[in-house]
Amino acid sequence: MSSSHMNSSSSSSNSNNNSTMDLLTLENPVFCCYLFWATVLVVKMLLMSLLTALQRFRYKLLGLVPLALRRKVFPNEEDLFFKNIEVQFDDPRVERVRRAHRNDMENILPYFIMALIYVCTNPNPMIACNLFRLAAIARIVHTLVYAVVAVPQPSRILAFATMLIITFYMAAVVALRTLRFI
Amino acid sequence: MSSSHMNSSSSSSNSNNNSTMDLLTLENPVFCCYLFWATVLVVKMLLMSLLTALQRFRYKLLGLVPLALRRKVFPNEEDLFFKNIEVQFDDPRVERVRRAHRNDMENILPYFIMALIYVCTNPNPMIACNLFRLAAIARIVHTLVYAVVAVPQPSRILAFATMLIITFYMAAVVALRTLRFI
Amino acid sequence: MSSSHMNSSSSSSNSNNNSTMDLLTLENPVFCCYLFWATVLVVKMLLMSLLTALQRFRYKLLGLVPLALRRKVFPNEEDLFFKNIEVQFDDPRVERVRRAHRNDMENILPYFIMALIYVCTNPNPMIACNLFRLAAIARIVHTLVYAVVAVPQPSRILAFATMLIITFYMAAVVALRTLRFI
Numbered sequence: 001m002s003s004s005h006m007n008s009s010s011s012s013s014n015s016n017n018n019s020t021m022d023l024l025t026l027e028n029p030v031f032c033c034y035l036f037w038a039t040v041l042v043v044k045m046l047l048m049s050l051l052t053a054l055q056r057f058r059y060k061l062l063g064l065v066p067l068a069l070r071r072k073v074f075p076n077e078e079d080l081f082f083k084n085i086e087v088q089f090d091d092p093r094v095e096r097v098r099r100a101h102r103n104d105m106e107n108i109l110p111y112f113i114m115a116l117i118y119v120c121t122n123p124n125p126m127i128a129c130n131l132f133r134l135a136a137i138a139r140i141v142h143t144l145v146y147a148v149v150a151v152p153q154p155s156r157i158l159a160f161a162t163m164l165i166i167t168f169y170m171a172a173v174v175a176l177r178t179l180r181f182i
Numbered sequence: 183m184s185s186s187h188m189n190s191s192s193s194s195s196n197s198n199n200n201s202t203m204d205l206l207t208l209e210n211p212v213f214c215c216y217l218f219w220a221t222v223l224v225v226k227m228l229l230m231s232l233l234t235a236l237q238r239f240r241y242k243l244l245g246l247v248p249l250a251l252r253r254k255v256f257p258n259e260e261d262l263f264f265k266n267i268e269v270q271f272d273d274p275r276v277e278r279v280r281r282a283h284r285n286d287m288e289n290i291l292p293y294f295i296m297a298l299i300y301v302c303t304n305p306n307p308m309i310a311c312n313l314f315r316l317a318a319i320a321r322i323v324h325t326l327v328y329a330v331v332a333v334p335q336p337s338r339i340l341a342f343a344t345m346l347i348i349t350f351y352m353a354a355v356v357a358l359r360t361l362r363f364i
Numbered sequence: 365m366s367s368s369h370m371n372s373s374s375s376s377s378n379s380n381n382n383s384t385m386d387l388l389t390l391e392n393p394v395f396c397c398y399l400f401w402a403t404v405l406v407v408k409m410l411l412m413s414l415l416t417a418l419q420r421f422r423y424k425l426l427g428l429v430p431l432a433l434r435r436k437v438f439p440n441e442e443d444l445f446f447k448n449i450e451v452q453f454d455d456p457r458v459e460r461v462r463r464a465h466r467n468d469m470e471n472i473l474p475y476f477i478m479a480l481i482y483v484c485t486n487p488n489p490m491i492a493c494n495l496f497r498l499a500a501i502a503r504i505v506h507t508l509v510y511a512v513v514a515v516p517q518p519s520r521i522l523a524f525a526t527m528l529i530i531t532f533y534m535a536a537v538v539a540l541r542t543l544r545f546i
Contacts, residue, residue, distance in 0.1 A: 024206055024388055026303065032363040035299050039356045042292045046346060049288055105287055105469055106413055110406045112295045113476045117399050121390065129363075164410060171403045178400040181393060181493075206388055208484065211545060217481050218542040221535045224474045228528060231470055287469055294477045311545075 023120055033129040034119050037136040041108050044140060048101040051147060055094045100147035107160070108139060111167050118170040121177045131166050138162035205302055213301050215311040219318040220297070223290050226322060230283040233329060237276045282329035289342070290321060293349050300352040303359045313348050320344035387484055395483050397493040401500040402479070405472050408504060412465040415511060419458045464511035471524070472503060475531050482534040485541045495530050502526035 024031055115132065142159035145151035206213055297314065324341035327333035388395055479496065506523035509515035 024302065026359070029363060031302070032360045035302065035356055036360040036363050038295060038299060039353045039360070042296045042349065043353050045292050046289070046349060049346070101288065105291070106465060107410070109291050109295075109469070109473050110409050113402060113473075113480075114406045116295075117402060120388065120395070120399065164413070167406065167410060171407050174399055174403045177390070178396045178403070181396040181400050206484065208486075208541070213484075214542045214545040217484065217538055218545050220477060220481060221538045221542070224478045224531065225535050227474050228471070228531060231528070283470060287473070291473050291477075298477075315546075 023122055028119075030123065030125045030128045031119050033132050034115055037132040038112055038115070040136050041112070041139060044143060045101070045104050045108060048097065048104060048143070048147070052094060052097045052101065055097055096150070097147045100143060103146070103160070104139070104143070107163055107167075111135060111163060114167050114170045114174075117174050121174055123173065131170070135163045135166045138166075205304055210301075212305065212307045212310045215314050216297055216301050219314040220294055222318050223294070223321060226325060227283070227286050227290060230279065230286060230325070230329070234276060234279045234283065237279055278332070279329045282325060285328070285342070286321070286325070289345055289349075293317060293345060296349050296352045296356070299356050303356055305355065313352070317345045317348045320348075387486055392483075394487065394489045394492045397496050398479055398483050401496040402476055404500050405476070405503060408507060409465070409468050409472060412461065412468060412507070412511070416458060416461045416465065419461055460514070461511045464507060467510070467524070468503070468507070471527055471531075475499060475527060478531050478534045478538075481538050485538055487537065495534070499527045499530045502530075 026032055115135075118128065138159045142156060142163075145155045145159065208214055297317075300310065320341045324338060324345075327337045327341065390396055479499075482492065502523045506520060506527075509519045509523065
């Protein structure tokens with residue numbers, strides 16, 4: 001089986017039946033690579049929720065700061081576990097994590113769809129796998145320099161642009177392959 | 183037909199060729215279960231838009247409140263159907279629905295991708311279907327206790343954590359299966 | 365192997381065998397049409413990020429406005445390339461683009477999943493392709509009348525409702541097909 005797969009994936013562009021059928025299965029190494037790195041990015045995104053919660057609870061968990069100085073950053077009234085604090089929306093550290101999280105949603109979620117579509121067009125395995133790796137690492141760097149420690153520009157813009165350009169490249173490849181179905 | 187399918191899905195973990203090919207088709211009951219519950223969650227998310235609009239229009243539709251007291255909660259100038267009201271951004275009930283909606287996007291959209299990926303790894307049908315059911319019901323409960331009626335904690339945190347843990351479990355399963363494609 | 369698969373998928377839901385197996389491949393014209401229009405929408409969404417950045421930089425790039433009047437609309441301190449400006453969050457033009465972007469995320473991302481699921485149920489090709497075209501064009505119109513030039517209502521509500529109704533229709537089709545897997 002593996003030898004037949006080698007053969008079919010070498011004739012990339014005019015996909016014969018075998019190669020097309022294997023695209024979205026675990027026999028396709030490109031798809032497996034997509035699965036792995038998409039999983040990494042999903043976990044990274046979900047950790048942003050926990051990072052936000054951590055920022056909200058930080059001083060409370062430490063318990064070292066007097067009540068009057070504690071950060072009061074819960075958006076809903078039922079979230080106030082202490083009676084002497086109030087609803088608040090504009091803590092700078094919490095808002096920074098939330099902007100990073102929103103940026104993740106704006107860029108990573110369309111990327112998931114775009115990369116899955118890209119796998120369906122049977123791309124060159126070497127190019128595709130390296131794009132998946134590069135995009136995932138770029139977004140992890142983006143989170144580190146945005147939400148964890150605020151590094152001066154242009155570190156964040158470069159990390160941001162990396163995934164953006166990769167997604168546009170995938171879009172161009174797919175659009176050219178499917179243009180006659182407009 | 184069903185007997186041949188039974189055979190292929192019984193050898194779940196070391197997926198032979200037949201079973202792998204059926205994963206993303208309507209012959210795979212796990213995939214059908216995913217389709218159904220993903221559809222339920224998509225509908226739930228889209229209803230959040232309508233719920234936001236409903237909150238914005240509430241008093242206007244009733245038409246019982248004097249103009250001076252009506253809620254003026256439209257973010258864009260062209261949305262003002264009445265001339266004597268102004269653009270406003272901070273109505274607490276509207277903002278609560280919007281936070282719930284944002285939380286949906288942060289959690290449900292990555293879950294869609296993660297669960298689809300999880301289906302591709304040919305999981306145990308019993309476990310997978312129950313995870314899909316549990317995750318969808320947890321998010322419906324989350325919306326009810328967050329956006330519809332504000333129930334005291336920890337109801338919302340439990341509903342939130344349920345889907346989060348399910349997604350992390352799926353991520354762990356997929357990552358272990360695809361680790362050699364890093 | 366292929367013949368046994370042929371048999372099993374022929375009894376699917378009167379979808380004959382060939383068509384079911386080809387659903388998520390480039391041999392399926394409906395899937396290709398989905399790929400093309402999903403790509404268009406992904407590109408449109410990513411351009412929103414650039415449009416936001418453009419709005420932030422607008423006067424700086426022109427360089428014609430005195431410093432005191434320049435728009436100071438960067439949310440993070442490290443983004444301030446000029447020393448005499450401050451962090452700001454409430455520029456109306458930037459916020460309008462961001463609301464449009466958020467609305468995209470709320471509607472287009474669930475649509476991607478819903479439409480992909482819809483393709484898996486082997487819909488009527490004529491209906492499906494036209495729905496994909498109509499939904500994509502409606503969202504492009506939505507962006508134009510929301511973020512680029514502010515057109516009076518109900519233009520935006522109509523564009524918004526078009527995709528919403530299409531997504532609900534797809535959800536209804538899928539739910540009816542997969543109801544027994546609840």
